[in-house]
Amino acid sequence: MKALRLLSIALGLAAACVLHAADAGKPGPRTEVIFIHPENFTDVKDGEFATDKGRDAILARIRDYLVERTASLLPEGDRLTVTFTDIDLAGDFEPWRGPQWGDVRIIKDIYPPAFKFSYAVTDPSGRVVKQGSEDIRDLNFQMRVTIDTTDTLRYEKDILDDWARSTLRDLKKA
Numbered sequence: 001m002k003a004l005r006l007l008s009i010a011l012g013l014a015a016a017c018v019l020h021a022a023d024a025g026k027p028g029p030r031t032e033v034i035f036i037h038p039e040n041f042t043d044v045k046d047g048e049f050a051t052d053k054g055r056d057a058i059l060a061r062i063r064d065y066l067v068e069r070t071a072s073l074l075p076e077g078d079r080l081t082v083t084f085t086d087i088d089l090a091g092d093f094e095p096w097r098g099p100q101w102g103d104v105r106i107i108k109d110i111y112p113p114a115f116k117f118s119y120a121v122t123d124p125s126g127r128v129v130k131q132g133s134e135d136i137r138d139l140n141f142q143m144r145v146t147i148d149t150t151d152t153l154r155y156e157k158d159i160l161d162d163w164a165r166s167t168l169r170d171l172k173k174a
Helices: 002-025 052-071 154-168
Strands: 031-035 079-088 114-122 128-137
Touching (some): 052 154, 128 154
Antiparallel strands (some): 079 114
8 A cells, every 4th residue: 555655656746847847848938027016006906895816816817918919929039028017907996886886897988997017128139129118098998899898807908919019010020
């Protein structure tokens, strides 16, 4: 019985080492997303009584989206760093509607999404190819035609997608 237990532990460790070695050979993402003091962002809340866990989950979704979306827009070897200093999600919570509405984000045109961030694209040698800062607020966000109407961050993702396509499209030509 002990021999079987030791064998299963050894096989488990061997499998973990193989998986770790396979991951070590993969290059990391070419886009790095940084959030400077997200606790001070205008509105990245998961409810009227926001939680750090909820905020972090929302920011992780934004980070993952940017990493995935910009991968095909960057020339091979280039890296993008995006540093957010403020985010204001579309909509807001309206506590006067009653306690049952505390976790419902109301989307109205008076609550447009906004982003403040800086970015830098570097080539494989580390030379800055393109950089800038953005202060984006889309007052017509509800006029956007989004494919996934069930995604709670659809307006934010669409705005970031527009920015990425317009900002990074000329890099492959250079």
